[in-house]
Amino acid sequence: MTKEEIYNQLKSVLIQSFMIDEDDISLDADLYQDLDFDSIDAIDLAAKIHSVTGKQLKPEQFKGVRTIGDAVDVVDELLSKG
Template sequence: MTKEEIYTELKSVLVKSFMVNEEDISLDANLYEDLDFDSIDAIDLAAKIHNVTGKQLKPEQFKGVRTIGDAVNVIDELLRSA
């Protein structure tokens, strides 16, 4: 998957599973400040990432994720570490 494909898939998950408006999603969007995520949402998102990638995210990998771009980079690293 390319980063663009990861971003597209992540956007789809955010819209379908978290009812985020697609217009609010950008690489710079902050999950907590712009999209009103809380820690439970972050855990749910990590689970959705596992469903899409088939790989388990370690909590420390997701800890530094603040923006959509951060999430794309973490997923990209996860897929490359196969």
């Protein structure tokens, strides 16, 4: 899966599961500042990532995630480890 495919998957999850307007979604969008995420939303997003990738995200892997671009990088790293 390429980073662009990961981004598109995340974008789809954010629109469908979190009711976020597509216009608000970009790689630079801050999950907490721009998209009003809280810690529960972050856990939900990690669970959605697990359902899409089949890979379990550890809490420490998601700790440094602030932007959608960060989330794409974490998923990319997770998938590249196989």
